[in-house]
Amino acid sequence: MSILVLYASKHGSTQGIAERIAVTLTASGQRVAVRPVQDAGAIDGYDAFVIGSAVYMGHWLKPAAEFVASHRELLATRPVWLFSSGPLGTEPTDAEGRDLREASEPKETAELLAAVHPRQHRGFFGALDPSSLTLPEKALRRLPAARAIMPAGDFRDWADIEQWAKDIAEELTSGTAAGAAR
Numbered sequence: 423m424s425i426l427v428l429y430a431s432k433h434g435s436t437q438g439i440a441e442r443i444a445v446t447l448t449a450s451g452q453r454v455a456v457r458p459v460q461d462a463g464a465i466d467g468y469d470a471f472v473i474g475s476a477v478y479m480g481h482w483l484k485p486a487a488e489f490v491a492s493h494r495e496l497l498a499t500r501p502v503w504l505f506s507s508g509p510l511g512t513e514p515t516d517a518e519g520r521d522l523r524e525a526s527e528p529k530e531t532a533e534l535l536a537a538v539h540p541r542q543h544r545g546f547f548g549a550l551d552p553s554s555l556t557l558p559e560k561a562l563r564r565l566p567a568a569r570a571i572m573p574a575g576d577f578r579d580w581a582d583i584e585q586w587a588k589d590i591a592e593e594l595t596s597g598t599a600a601g602a603a604r
Contacts, residue, residue: 423594426468427456430475430486435549436507439578440474443505443587447472450591459489470501470594472587475528476548477508482528490534497538503590504540506531507548510573523547541593544586547577 425447429440437458444456457463459473475486490497490504509522516522523545528534531543552574555563562568 423469424453424467425455425470425472425594426462426465427454427472428459428462428474428486428489429456430459430483430489431507432476432478432483433551433554435576435578436474436476438549439505439507439546439583440472442580442583443472443474443590446584446587447591450588450595452591452594459485462489465493466496468500470503470590471497472503472505472590474505474507477506477526477528480526480529482506482530482534487530487534490538494537501594502538502540504534504538504543505586506543506545507578508545509547510550510571510575510577511547512575512577541590546583547579549576549578550574 427440427444427447429436431437431440440456444454447454455468459475465471473486473490475482481487506526506528508528509526511522514522527545534540535543550572552560552563563572
C-alpha cells in the first residue's frame with residue numbers, strides 16, 4: 423500500500439504531526455511519502471491519503487482546502503483520513519466546558535467530509551513557538567485576550583497521534599474500520 427501524507431503548516435507544528443504520522447505508518451510496514459500540499463506532485467499513483475492542515479481563525483489553510491477541492495474526484499475513490507491542528511493549551515475543554523478540539527473544528531469540515539468522504543477527520547492540539555510568529559502575530563499575542571488563547575508551548579499529544587496512525591495502518595491492512603472521529 424502506498425500512502426501520501428500531505429500537510430499545510432504555517433509555523434511547523436502541523437508539519438511535525440504529518441511527519442510523525444508518516445514515521446508511524448512506515449514502521450507499520452506501509453510505503454509512505456510525506457510533503458507539503460503545495461509540493462504534492464502527481465497523486466494518482468497513491469493508494470491512500472492522510473491530509474492535514476493547521477487551523478487559523480477557524481479555517482484550514484488555503485493551500486490544503488484548495489488541494490482537497492481540486493482533487494476531490496480522485497480522493498473520493500481512495501481511502502482518505504483528514505486531520506486538523508489548532509487548539510493550544512493543556513486543558514481539553516474551554517471555560518464553558520466545550521471540548522477544544524470540537525470548538526476549534528474548521529468551518530470547512532462539513533464541505534471536506536462531503537467532498538471526499540474521508541474515513542475519519544481528527545483534531546489534534548498544536549504548538550506555538552513565539553519566536554516563529556510574524557510581527558503582526560506577535561503584536562496580536564500581546565493583547566491579554568489573545569495571549570490566553572495563544573499560549574506558548576508544544577501541546578501535541580504524540581501518543582495520541584501515533585495511535586491514530588497505527589489505527590490507519592491497521593485499517594488499511596485488515597480492512598476494519600478505525601475508531602470514530604474525534
